[in-house]
Amino acid sequence: MIENENIKIPLDVPAKSRNRYRDNYLRITKGRERLMLFAGDQKAEHLNDDFFGEGIDREDNDPEHLFRIAASSNIGVFATQLGLIARYGMDYPSVPYLVKLNSKTNLIKAEQADPRSPLWIDVPQVVEFMESSKLDILGVGYTIYLGSEHEGEMLSQAARLVYQAHQAGLVTVLWVYPRGRAVADERDPHLIAGAAGVALTLGSDFVKLNYPAGAEEDRADLFKEAVQAAGRTKVVCAGGESTDARLFLQRLHDQIHISGAAGNATGRNIHQRPLDEAIRLCNAIYAITLDNASVDWAYRLYSGE
Template identity: 25%
Template sequence: MTNVIELLGSEAEHLLKHRCAGIPKESLHLPGPDFVDRVVSIKDRKTGVLRSLQELYGHGRLANTGYLSLLPVDQGVEHSGGASFAPNPMYFDPENIVKLAIEGGCNGVASTLGVLGSVARRYAHKIPFIVKINHNEMLTYPNIYDQTLFASVDQAFDMGAVAVGATIFYGSEHSRRQIQEISDAFEHAHELGMATILWAYLRNPAFKTADKDYHVSADLTGQANHLAVTINADIVKQKMAENNGGYNAIKFGKTSPKVYSELTTDHPIDLVRYQVANCYMGRVGLINSGGESGKDDLHQAVRTAVINKRAGGMGLISGRKAFQKPMQDGVNLLNAIQDVYLDKTVSVA
């Protein structure tokens, strides 16, 4: 098992001893082995969706804990195949992406129609597939920031996927159309018995000021989460909150002073707790993204997992930190993330 305290270093006490006061853990619907029975089963979902979610929760090293460790590899479309896979060219071959998810003990693998479809008959019954149905391709010049449907829900269903994933750029000029498209897609996925995962990202140049990037503020990302669960996302993927006060800094929209004075502090766990609260107090699971690959990936991945778990989140979805390395190093990083969720001493704050 990963030595969490050692990896956290000087932050260990700050992160492991914190207690959330603004939104206490007793008010949350927390992950657990019975999450589908306790929380999902009272929703309006068809029984097929319950089965699909249980298959996802029941796979990999975190099986039947209520937590998720997912491998997402769709960056080849947005960032280019070269930017994504040149650091480790073996992952130009989709089979190695799926092998990494299996060897890494993940609950599921999320990728494009092409990646998963190319090996579906060999692997769709061995690890849960999540087909990402829209993307922001960056070959269009000049660049535009929009999400375009690359795949249909029916194509995902036909290859045996348990879930579809999609991104909405909330705050962008195209967000209203994306909301309508993905709401319709999620409705169809639920009709077919598949689960839905939304990448609820913010995208607007005005959200970034000279001194701070409010694309990762707790208040704005929290509202993105709230919009995501409103269109019946079963799981929300969100960047981990790093600051707060986006509404006040950008001077638009409506919020309450209590968001900043009572519900949150500047502690990273409190910021993510507010993200969880906006997912209907945990009725919809929050998974945070692992971020870009860098020089301190193991420490950063474990730190992110600790914050997510202690905030009441449901897990981590980490891609580049894992696949831009030799496979065994990627497996070790994924296992280190999972160890945080298996470690009973890392409790909900």
């Protein structure tokens, strides 16, 4: 557990917002400086591909499935767009939220045009919504496609939103993915480390990165470069496509205890399962991330043994 006085509050958090920032940071990390982020922003990012089809439980096609999981599981924060929160949040006021400020669909492929994902809403609007709705909004998030010909626009927007969020005492998470026609291999570990460093220069509290490519036994070591390059910006790893639960939990354990990552941001691997199984997997991920549980113990928790 981290004590209040040991939190390094960024200098762009003004005196009037320091208590709110400290409280939000402690709550989003459960006082352990690690983040278990349940990602529910794919309704825009991947359209209905992640919610309906072979291997996906039919419950997942109902958007409320995301909120049922978030309300019934151990998580640090549930990240999704403000519109979804506005439509369902009145029935789930106990959920800790992170508002995703930008998104794009997957219809335009990188070989057709470089990705561009400008703001949908800005931080002052989030603050207004937080105050009027009385919901538990702890932070904001934003995606940058590094290497896109539009990266300048996204970097500029990210810099401003991190500053504005800190001014309001909110925690920030940047999704930073190398992607576009200038990027030969977006899973290159050295390039991912560069993306981590960019998130640090933007002043973000956390950065969500893809796990590098490579043999499974080597990936955790390769990811160390990104964790070190991020400095005081904490690294969380994207969950990726749905996979075997045991392999997923082992990979998460290695990311934290070998690479030195500070948590995970998981969506599809959780919400594509039936509600009861999704809750059990959420709790197993939380146990590894926040409670330093072993893979065996977490897998038993997931299995219901």
